[in-house]
Amino acid sequence: HLDKCMQDKLFVLQLAVWGLRGVARVILANNPLSGALILAALYWASPWQGLLGTLGVLASTLTAVIIGQDSAEVSGGLHGFNGMLVSLLMGVFSTAGDWYWWLLLPVCLGSATCVFLFSGLSPVLDRWDLPVAVFPFNIIIVLYLLCTGTDNPYFPHHPATPPGLPEHNGTELIAVEVTCGILLGVGQIFACGALGPSLLILGAVLLYSPLLAAHALLGSAVGTLAGLSMAVRHESLYSGLSGFNGALGCMAVGGLFFTFSWRTHLFAIASAFLSAYADIALSNLLGTVGLPACSWAATLTATLMLLLTGSLAAYRIPIGQVMAP
Amino acid sequence: HLDKCMQDKLFVLQLAVWGLRGVARVILANNPLSGALILAALYWASPWQGLLGTLGVLASTLTAVIIGQDSAEVSGGLHGFNGMLVSLLMGVFSTAGDWYWWLLLPVCLGSATCVFLFSGLSPVLDRWDLPVAVFPFNIIIVLYLLCTGTDNPYFPHHPATPPGLPEHNGTELIAVEVTCGILLGVGQIFACGALGPSLLILGAVLLYSPLLAAHALLGSAVGTLAGLSMAVRHESLYSGLSGFNGALGCMAVGGLFFTFSWRTHLFAIASAFLSAYADIALSNLLGTVGLPACSWAATLTATLMLLLTGSLAAYRIPIGQVMAP
Amino acid sequence: HLDKCMQDKLFVLQLAVWGLRGVARVILANNPLSGALILAALYWASPWQGLLGTLGVLASTLTAVIIGQDSAEVSGGLHGFNGMLVSLLMGVFSTAGDWYWWLLLPVCLGSATCVFLFSGLSPVLDRWDLPVAVFPFNIIIVLYLLCTGTDNPYFPHHPATPPGLPEHNGTELIAVEVTCGILLGVGQIFACGALGPSLLILGAVLLYSPLLAAHALLGSAVGTLAGLSMAVRHESLYSGLSGFNGALGCMAVGGLFFTFSWRTHLFAIASAFLSAYADIALSNLLGTVGLPACSWAATLTATLMLLLTGSLAAYRIPIGQVMAP
Numbered sequence: 001h002l003d004k005c006m007q008d009k010l011f012v013l014q015l016a017v018w019g020l021r022g023v024a025r026v027i028l029a030n031n032p033l034s035g036a037l038i039l040a041a042l043y044w045a046s047p048w049q050g051l052l053g054t055l056g057v058l059a060s061t062l063t064a065v066i067i068g069q070d071s072a073e074v075s076g077g078l079h080g081f082n083g084m085l086v087s088l089l090m091g092v093f094s095t096a097g098d099w100y101w102w103l104l105l106p107v108c109l110g111s112a113t114c115v116f117l118f119s120g121l122s123p124v125l126d127r128w129d130l131p132v133a134v135f136p137f138n139i140i141i142v143l144y145l146l147c148t149g150t151d152n153p154y155f156p157h158h159p160a161t162p163p164g165l166p167e168h169n170g171t172e173l174i175a176v177e178v179t180c181g182i183l184l185g186v187g188q189i190f191a192c193g194a195l196g197p198s199l200l201i202l203g204a205v206l207l208y209s210p211l212l213a214a215h216a217l218l219g220s221a222v223g224t225l226a227g228l229s230m231a232v233r234h235e236s237l238y239s240g241l242s243g244f245n246g247a248l249g250c251m252a253v254g255g256l257f258f259t260f261s262w263r264t265h266l267f268a269i270a271s272a273f274l275s276a277y278a279d280i281a282l283s284n285l286l287g288t289v290g291l292p293a294c295s296w297a298a299t300l301t302a303t304l305m306l307l308l309t310g311s312l313a314a315y316r317i318p319i320g321q322v323m324a325p
Numbered sequence: 326h327l328d329k330c331m332q333d334k335l336f337v338l339q340l341a342v343w344g345l346r347g348v349a350r351v352i353l354a355n356n357p358l359s360g361a362l363i364l365a366a367l368y369w370a371s372p373w374q375g376l377l378g379t380l381g382v383l384a385s386t387l388t389a390v391i392i393g394q395d396s397a398e399v400s401g402g403l404h405g406f407n408g409m410l411v412s413l414l415m416g417v418f419s420t421a422g423d424w425y426w427w428l429l430l431p432v433c434l435g436s437a438t439c440v441f442l443f444s445g446l447s448p449v450l451d452r453w454d455l456p457v458a459v460f461p462f463n464i465i466i467v468l469y470l471l472c473t474g475t476d477n478p479y480f481p482h483h484p485a486t487p488p489g490l491p492e493h494n495g496t497e498l499i500a501v502e503v504t505c506g507i508l509l510g511v512g513q514i515f516a517c518g519a520l521g522p523s524l525l526i527l528g529a530v531l532l533y534s535p536l537l538a539a540h541a542l543l544g545s546a547v548g549t550l551a552g553l554s555m556a557v558r559h560e561s562l563y564s565g566l567s568g569f570n571g572a573l574g575c576m577a578v579g580g581l582f583f584t585f586s587w588r589t590h591l592f593a594i595a596s597a598f599l600s601a602y603a604d605i606a607l608s609n610l611l612g613t614v615g616l617p618a619c620s621w622a623a624t625l626t627a628t629l630m631l632l633l634t635g636s637l638a639a640y641r642i643p644i645g646q647v648m649a650p
Numbered sequence: 651h652l653d654k655c656m657q658d659k660l661f662v663l664q665l666a667v668w669g670l671r672g673v674a675r676v677i678l679a680n681n682p683l684s685g686a687l688i689l690a691a692l693y694w695a696s697p698w699q700g701l702l703g704t705l706g707v708l709a710s711t712l713t714a715v716i717i718g719q720d721s722a723e724v725s726g727g728l729h730g731f732n733g734m735l736v737s738l739l740m741g742v743f744s745t746a747g748d749w750y751w752w753l754l755l756p757v758c759l760g761s762a763t764c765v766f767l768f769s770g771l772s773p774v775l776d777r778w779d780l781p782v783a784v785f786p787f788n789i790i791i792v793l794y795l796l797c798t799g800t801d802n803p804y805f806p807h808h809p810a811t812p813p814g815l816p817e818h819n820g821t822e823l824i825a826v827e828v829t830c831g832i833l834l835g836v837g838q839i840f841a842c843g844a845l846g847p848s849l850l851i852l853g854a855v856l857l858y859s860p861l862l863a864a865h866a867l868l869g870s871a872v873g874t875l876a877g878l879s880m881a882v883r884h885e886s887l888y889s890g891l892s893g894f895n896g897a898l899g900c901m902a903v904g905g906l907f908f909t910f911s912w913r914t915h916l917f918a919i920a921s922a923f924l925s926a927y928a929d930i931a932l933s934n935l936l937g938t939v940g941l942p943a944c945s946w947a948a949t950l951t952a953t954l955m956l957l958l959t960g961s962l963a964a965y966r967i968p969i970g971q972v973m974a975p
Contacts, residue, residue, distance in 0.1 A: 068961030113924060120957040123778060128448060146931035149814040153881050164474040231478050274438060281471035288614050289938050307445040311393030453773060489799040556803050599763060606796035613939050632770040636718025 014075070019057045022080020026134075027189050027201065027216070028248075028256050029208035030077065037204035041197035042088075042190060048098035049091050049192070052107055056087025059111035069119060078132075082118060083111030085137040085191075089294065090144060092191045093157040106148075106155060110140050129319050130306055131257075138294045145291055162287025163232035163242065163280055177238045178224060185220030185243025189295075193239050212255035219243070219250025219272040226276035242276065248298035249275025253305050258315045267305070267312060275301040339400070344382045347405020351459075352514050352526065352541070353573075353581050354533035355402065362529035366522035367413075367515060373423040374416050374517070377432055381412025384436035394444060403457075407443060408436030410462040410516075411469070414619065417516045418470060418482040431473075431480060435465050454644050455631055456582075463619045470616055487612025488557035488567060488605055502563045503549060510545030510568025514620075518564050537580035544568070544575025544597040551601035567601065573623035574600025578630050583640045592630070592637060600626040664725075669707045672730020676784075677839050677851065677866070678898075678906050679858035680727065687854035691847035692738075692840060698748035699741050699842070702757055706737025709761035719769060728782075732768060733761030735787040735841075736794070739944065742841045743795060743807040756798075756805060760790050779969050780956055781907075788944045795941055812937025813882035813892060813930055827888045828874060835870030835893025839945075843889050862905035869893070869900025869922040876926035892926065898948035899925025903955050908965045917955070917962060925951040 020035030027038070043050030060083025064074045073079060087107045094103055117136035125132055148155040180195060186205070187198025206213040223246025227237050236242045254260070254268030279297035286293050306316065345360030352363070368375030385408025389399045398404060412432045419428055442461035450457055473480040505520060511530070512523025531538040548571025552562050561567045579585070579593030604622035611618050631641065670685030677688070693700030710733025714724045723729060737757045744753055767786035775782055798805045830845060836855070837848025856863040873896025877887050886892045904910070904918030929947035936943050956966065 070960065116920075116924070116954065116958065119959050120954040123957050123959060127452070127777070143928055143931040146934045147814075147880055147927050149934055151816060152814070154879070164472075164477070166476060229479070230472055270441075274441070277472055278468055281468040284471045284474055285614065289935065304441065304445040307448050308441065309444050309448060310395065452777070489797075489802070491801060554804070555797055595766075599766070602797055603793055606793040609796045609799055610939065629766065629770040632773050633766065634769050634773060635720065 015058070015061060018061050018075055018077055019054070019080055021075075021077025022057045022061060023053070023077075023084060024204070024208065025077045025081035026085060027186075027205055028212060028251050029205055031208045034204040034208045035077075037207065038190065038201050041187075041200035041204070042192060044200065045187075045192045045194045045197040046098070049088060052087040052091040052103070053084050053190075055104060055107055056111040057081070057084040059083055059087075059108045060114050063112040063115045064119075067115065067119075069115065079115050079118060082114035082134060082137040082140070085134060086110045086114055086140050086144070088191045089137075089141045089292075093145060093160075093292070095156045095158045102154065106144060110144055114140055125303075128307060130303055131319055133299050133302065134295055135299060138296050138299060141294055142286075142291055146289075150290060159290030160283070160287055160292035161233070161235075162284045163227065163236040164230070164284040165233055165287070167233055171234065173228075173234060173237070177234075178228075181237045181240045182217065182220045182224050182243055184238075184240025185223060185247050186216050186240075188240040188244035189248060198240070209255060211260060212251055215250045215254035215268055216247045218254075218269070219247035219275075222246045222250065222269060222272035223276035223279070226273055227280065230277070230280050232280060242280070245279035245293075245295060245298040246272040246276040248295055249301045252298070252302035257302070257306055257317055257319075258312075259317060261315060263312065264315050271301055271305050274304075340383070340386060343386050343400050343402055344379070344405055346400075346402025347382045347386060348378070348402075348409060349529070349533065350402045350406035351410060352511075352530055353537060353576050354530055356533045359529040359533045360402075362532065363515065363526050366512075366525035366529070367517060369525065370512075370517045370519045370522040371423070374413060377412040377416040377428070378409050378515075380429060380432055381436040382406070382409040384408055384412075384433045385439050388437040388440045389443075392440065392444075394440065404440050404443060407439035407459060407462040407465070410459060411435045411439055411465050413516045414462075414466045414617075415469060418485075418617070420481045420483045427479065431469060435469055438465055450628075453632060455628055456644055458624050458627065459620055460624060463621050463624060466619055467611075467616055471614075475615060484615030485608070485612055485617035486558070486560075487609045488552065488561040489555070489609040490558055490612070492558055496559065498553075498559060498562070502559075503553075506562045506565045507542065507545045507549050507568055509563075509565025510548060510572050511541050511565075513565040513569035514573060523565070534580060536585060537576055540575045540579035540593055541572045543579075543594070544572035544600075547571045547575060547594060547597035548601035548604070551598055552605065555602070555605050557605060567605070570604035570618075570620060570623040571597040571601035573620055574626045577623070577627035582627070582631055582642055582644075583637075584642060586640060588637065589640050596626055596630050599629075665708070665711060668711050668725050668727055669704070669730055671725075671727025672707045672711060673703070673727075673734060674854070674858065675727045675731035676735060677836075677855055678862060678901050679855055681858045684854040684858045685727075687857065688840065688851050691837075691850035691854070692842060694850065695837075695842045695844045695847040696748070699738060702737040702741040702753070703734050703840075705754060705757055706761040707731070707734040709733055709737075709758045710764050713762040713765045714769075717765065717769075719765065729765050729768060732764035732784060732787040732790070735784060736760045736764055736790050738841045739787075739791045739942075740794060743810075743942070745806045745808050752804065756794060760794055764790055775953075778957060780953055781969055783949050783952065784945050785949060788946050788949060791944055792936075792941055796939075800940060809940030810933070810937055810942035811883070811885075812934045813877065813886040814880070814934040815883055815937070817883055821884065823878075823884060823887075827884075828878075831887045831890045832867065832870045832874050832893055834888075834890025835873060835897050836866050836890075838890040838894035839898060848890070859905060861910060862901055865900045865904035865918055866897045868904075868919070869897035869925075872896045872900060872919060872922035873926035873929070876923055877930065880927070880930050882930060892930070895929035895943075895945060895948040896922040896926040898945055899951045899955075902948070902952035907952070907956055907967055907969075908962075909967060911965060913962065914965050921951055921955050924954075 017032045020032035023035035023038050024031050042053050057080040061080045064079035090107055114136040118132050121132045121135055150159050184198050186202045220243035223243035227242030232242055250268045250272035253271040258264040275298040279293055282293035282297050342357045345357035348360035348363050349356050367378050382405040386405045389404035415432055439461040443457050446457045446460055475484050509523050511527045545568035548568035552567030575593045575597035578596040583589040600623040604618055607618035607622050667682045670682035673685035673688050674681050692703050707730040711730045714729035740757055764786040768782050771782045771785055800809050834848050836852045870893035873893035877892030882892055900918045900922035903921040908914040925948040929943055932943035932947050
C-alpha cells in the first residue's frame with residue numbers, strides 16, 4: 001500500500017523512502033519509519049556521522065538506479081544499506097576529525113562501489129538461495145582501510161585494536177559498564193557508541209518487530225558472555241564491540257530467515273555464540289595488520305546457518321518470502 | 326551385514342561403531358576395526374590425547390544426532406572425524422599440560438561446531454560432487470587458536486613455528502631420523518609424534534586397504550623430499566610434520582577417489598608433491614601470525630584434483646560410490 | 651584458416667603456434683603474430699627473462715597435452731599464459747642473478763602445476779560462465795614465494811615493497827617519469843620495466859586490436875591517477891607497477907568481454923579505477939608478509955564485472971564467443 005501511492009509522487013520522495021528502507025535494512029528491519037528513527041538516532045549521536053550515513057545510502061541507491069539495477073531491489077532498499085555502513089565506518093575510523101570535507105569523496109565512491117559488489121555477488125550466492133547481506137560492505141571497508149593505510153597524507157585512519165591484546169593495568173571488571181555494553185552492542189551495528197541513540201535504535205527495531213529486538217538484546221548478551229569467557233580487553237566489552245556480531249547472528253537466525261519455534265530459538269543462541277567467537281578470532285587475526293573485523297563473523301555465520309541441511313532446514317524461509325515476523 | 330545387525334543392538338553400541346568409523350575416516354579408511362586400532366594407538370601415545378579424541382568424536386557424532394542430520398551420514402562416521410581432529414589438535418597446542426580439565430569445554434564446543442560447518446559446507450561442495458573432507462576441522466582449529474591467542478589466561482597455547490625459519494645452529498642432517506620422520510608422517514595425521522603408535526596406525530590402514538597404506542608411506546616420503554628441497558628446519562623433517570600433508574594428498578588420489586592404474590599412481594605422486602609444497606607455503610604464511618597450516622594444503626589439493634577435467638577425470642569415482650579398494 | 655593448415659605440419663611448429671598464442675593471451679590478445687612480437691620484446695629487455703618465459707609457456711602447454719586436456723583449449727593457447735607469467739615472475743623476484751640454471755627447475759614445475767589449477771578451477775567458474783583467467787598464475791606465484799621465503803639457500807628472492815610505505819626523502823614528483831610510468835604499465839603486465847620493449851608490446855596489442863591497445867593505455871593512466879590520489883611511493887608510479895592492474899581491468903571490460911559502446915567505455919574506466927585501488931589495498935596487505943599482489947586485483951575485478959546483473963549484463967559477450975573486436 002505504501003509503495004503503490006509512492007509511484008505517483010516525486011522521485012525525491014521515493015528516493016527518501018528507498019533510502020530509509022536501506023537504513024533499516026542494516027539492522028535486518030524493512031520499514032521506512034524504523035529507518036527514520038535510526039537516522040535520527042545517528043544525527044543525535046553525531047551530526048557528522050549522520051550526514052555521512054545519509055550521503056552513503058543516497059550515493060549507493062542513486063548508483064543502483066543509474067547502472068540499471070532491478071527496480072524491485074532498489075525500492076526495497078537492498079542497494080542502500082551496504083553504502084550506508086561503508087560511509088559510517090569510514091567516518092568512525094578517520095582521524096582527520098569531523099567535518100573533514102575531503103572524506104566525502106571516498107564516502108561517495110565507496111558507497112557506489114558497493115552496488116557493483118552487490119550486483120556481482122548476487123548471482124553467485126543465488127545458486128544456494130543465499131542473501132548478499134553485508135558482504136559488499138565488509139569487502140569495501142577492508143579494502144579502503146588497506147588502501148589508505150594509517151599514515152596516509154589525505155585520508156588518515158587509526159588502526160583497529162585486536163580484542164585479545166593483553167591489558168597493562170589489570171583493573172576490575174565493572175558490572176554496570178558491561179550491562180551498558182550489551183545495550184551499546186545494538187548501537188554498534190551502526191558504529192554508534194552512545195547509550196541514548198543505541199536505545200532509540202533498539203526502539204526502532206522494536207517498532208518493526210518485537211521478536212527481532214528481543215533477539216538483538218539476547219545476541220548482544222551472548223556476545224558479551226563469549227567475550228568474557230575469552231578474557232578480551234575490558235574496553236571491548238564496555239563499548240559494545242564484543243556484542244554486536246552476536247546480536248546480528250542471533251537476529252538473522254531467530255527473527256528473520258527462520259520461522260520462530262523453540263528449536264530455532266536455541267539455534268539462534270548457538271548462532272550468536274558462533275558469531276561472537278568467530279568475531280574475536282577474526283578481530284585478532286585482522287588486528288595484526290591493524291584492520292577491524294567489521295561484521296564478517298556474523299555475515300559468515302548467518303550464511304553458514306542458511307546453508308544447513310537436516311531437520312533445521314525445514315524451518316527456513318526462502319529468501320524471496322522473508323518479511324516481518 | 327555389520328550395519329544391519331547393529332540396528333537391533335543398543336544405541337550406545339551403535340554410537341561406538343559410528344565413532345570408530347569416524348576415527349578411521351580421519352585417515353580415509355572406513356572400518357570400525359581400523360578405528361579401534363587407531364584409538365588404541367592414540368591411548369598408547371598419550372592417554373590424555375586418547376581421551377580428548379574419544380570425547381571429540383562422541384561430541385560431534387551426538388550433536389549430529391541431536392540436530393537431526395542425515396542418519397546414513399551419521400552411521401557412516403562422517404560427522405565424527407572433524408570433531409576428533411579438532412580435539413586432538415586443541416590438546417597438542419595447549420600449554421596448560423595434560424589433564425587440564427577446563428580444556429574439555431572448548432573440545433566439546435569445537436567438536437559440536439564442526440557438525441554445523443560440515444552440514445553448511447556440504448550443499449556448496451555438492452554442486453561439484455566434492456566431499457566436505459576436513460574443511461570444518463581446519464576452519465575450527467584456526468578460529469580456536471586465533472580466538473584464544475598465545476597468552477590467554479584460560480586456554481593458553483604455544484604458537485606454531487613456520488618450517489622456513491632459518492636455523493641458528495646448522496647441524497648435519499641425520500638420515501635415520503629422516504627415515505623415522507617418514508613413518509611419523511603417518512602418525513602426524515592424528516597429531517601423534519611417537520614411532521610405535523604411528524606404526525600401529527599404519528597397521529590399521531593396512532588392515533583396511535594395503536593400497537591406501539602404501540600410498541600413505543609413499544606420500545610421506547614425497548613430502549619429506551619436498552621439505553628437503555626447500556631446506557625446511559630439521560625438526561620439521563624429524564617430527565614427520567613435513568610428511569603428513571603429502572601422505573594425505575597421496576592417499577586421497579591414489580587410494581580413495583580414483584580407480585587405481587599407472588596413470589592415477591603417477592597422478593597421486595604429483596598430488597603428494599603439490600600438497601607438500603603447498604603445506605610449506607601455507608605454514609610459512611600462517612606461521613607469521615603463529616598459526617599452524619594443519620591439513621589445509623592436502624585438503625585443498627585433493628579438492629583441486631577431484632575438480633580436474635580432461636582424461637584423468639574418467640578414472641574418478643563418484644563420491645557416493647567411494648569405498649574400500 | 652591458420653589453424654587448419656597447421657594440422658598437417660609438424661607437431662613442433664604447432665606447439666610453437668600454441669605457445670605464441672599463449673604469450674599473446676597474457677595481454678588478452680589471441681594472435682600468434684602478436685605473441686611473437688611480445689616474445690621478441692621480452693628477449694630484447696632481458697634474454698634470461700625471455701628464455702624463462704619461453705620455457706614456461708612450453709612447459710605448461712606440453713603438460714596440458716600430456717595430461718590430456720581439451721585439444722581446442724590447448725591449441726587456443728589457454729594453457730600457456732599462466733605458465734609463462736609464473737616463469738617471468740619467478741625470474742623477476744629471484745635474487746640469484748641471471749643465468750642461475752637451478753631456477754629452471756621451479757620454473758618448469760610451477761608452469762606445469764598451472765595446468766592442474768586451470769583444469770581444476772574451470773568447472774567451478776564455468777557455473778557462472780566465468781573465465782579462469784590468471785587465477786592459477788596468481789595462486790602459484792604466491793605459493794612459490796611463500797614456499798621459498800626470502801633467505802632460502804636454493805631459491806632466494808627479494809620481498810615485495812608495499813606501495814603505501816612512507817618515503818624517507820620526500821622528493822618532488824617528476825611529470826615526465828610519471829608519463830613514462832603510464833607506458834611502462836603496459837610492459838609490467840609481462841613484468842618488463844624497460845621503455846622500448848613496453849612500446850613494442852603495446853605495438854603487438856595494437857596489431858591485434860586498436861581498441862584493446864587504447865584501453866590498455868587508458869587503464870594504465872587511470873591506475874597511475876589512483877596511485878597519485880593515494881600518495882603511493884614515487885618508485886611505484888615511475889616503474890609502471892601502479893598502472894598495470896588498471897590496464898588489465900580496463901582492457902578486460904572495454905575491449906574483450908563486453909561489446910563496445912559508450913556505456914561499456916565508462917564502465918571500463920570504473921573497472922580500471924576499482925582494479926587500481928584494489929591493487930593498492932592488496933599490495934599493502936600482502937606487502938606486510940613480503941608478497942607481491944601480482945594481478946589479483948585486476949583478475950578479481952574483471953571476474954566481478956562479468957558477474958554483474960542489471961542492464962550492463964546485456965552487453966556481455968558469452969565466454970565461448972569472445973574474440974577480436
